[in-house]
Amino acid sequence: MPTDLKSASLLEISQELTRFNYELRGLFRCPTCLCDYPINSKEITEEHIIPDSNGGRITTFLCKKCNSLFGHKQTRWLSDWIELSESNTPFHVDPKKQRAQLMASGLKLNGVIKIAEDGAIEFQADKKRSNPIDFEAYWSRPKSSEITIKMQVSVFGNENSLRVGFLTAAYGLWFKNFGYSFVLQSSLNVVRQQILNPETDIMNWNYLIEMPAREIANPCIGLMRFGVDYFPIALIYDQLVILPSPKRPHPSSTSPSKMSKKVIGFAEAIASRYQHRCVGPAVLICDGQEVINPDLIPNATIPPQYSWVDRWD
Ligand SMILES: [Zn+2]
Structure with a gap:
């Protein structure tokens, strides 16, 4: 105003x-x-x-x-x-808001959760918000078979x-x-x-x-x-x-x-x-x-x- x-x-x-x-x-x-x-x-x-x-x-x-x-x-x-x-999904329409954390082989990456066009759930790592050492290590190492993704939908909490x-x-x-x-x-x-x-x-x-x-x-x-x-x-x-x-x-x-x-x-x-x-x-x-x-x-x-x-x- x-x-x-x-x-x-x-x-x-x-x-x-x-x-x-x-x-x-x-x-x-x-x-x-x-x-x-x-x-x-x-x-x-x-x-x-x-x-x-x-x-x-x-x-x-x-x-x-x-x-x-x-x-x-x-x-x-x-x-x-x-x-x-309104979006009828448990996710934000704006994926920037749906923050999540991926954990694999003791490494932690911060990122966002997105829903792809085919309906698949995607984790997108965010380099700026992740520990740089973990971020580099994750991409250079062989992929772990066990991956955990943690997210919190703030409104339900x-x-x-x-x-x-x-x-x-x-x-x-x-x-x-x-x-x-x-x-x-x-x-x-x-x-x-x-x-x-x-x-x-x-x-x-x-x-x-x-x-x-x-x-x-x-x-x-x-x-x-x-x-x-x-x-x-x-x-x-x-x-x-x-x-x-x-x-x-x-x-x-x-x-x-x-x-x-x-x-x-x-x-x-x-x-x-x-x-x-x-x-x-x-x-x-x-x-x-x-x-x-x-x-x-x-x-x-x-x-x-x-x-x-x-x-x-
Ligand atoms: Zn007042």
Whole structure:
């Protein structure tokens, strides 16, 4: 993002924050750690909500600390996952990423794994990344009959980070669309804790539901009913991410029989009303149930805008 566009966006975000509390003027509040920074601070960085390969360039702002703590890592697992799923092979489409190590007669060569046109798996040694002595020795000696190739598909070794990657993307999408009205809810503390600690199981319930088929072209947000309760959700690639509502931390069950199949997608339903960005304070109510209700409303400098979504049968 060019610098002038970045400062214009940050000014807009900061003006929204001021609507919740006048004392917060000129500040940017990081959506994940909730720390405040002056809007011209170098500590504010742009981060991709959804990796490039899917859904285009959807970005948000984060503080540098959060970005380096989880931003790059989770985005990487998520984009790795998307790439692997799309290619339908356990290998990366880009062979440069699928690193492997070959071991034979006590020598070690580093390289990459490739799939040849006839479907054969090929190891391609990389001279620059291998020990030069081993590399030379391997090619000059008679070939060993026993060769071991070791490789690690990083994304499978990081399942927890991948799960949290989807959660982070869902949280980011909601922030992108509903701004601080969404973020300034204490009901989301558990989500923020989970995002900031991807290795630990903090949200110990099933917030990810795999979709049977890819039913959506673009990542989107919406509402979904589980039993009698409504929850904010996001559809990202082949996963449905369920977020807490102010009323309940999570659905009592996510078993398919208890799930309403109906999703209110905000893409058509209310995106036009907000022009893809809701400027708060805003309270969102679906069929009489609060789905968004920011905690800071008592200090707000302007009255909250109530939005009702009454589209359920
Ligand atoms: Zn932060």
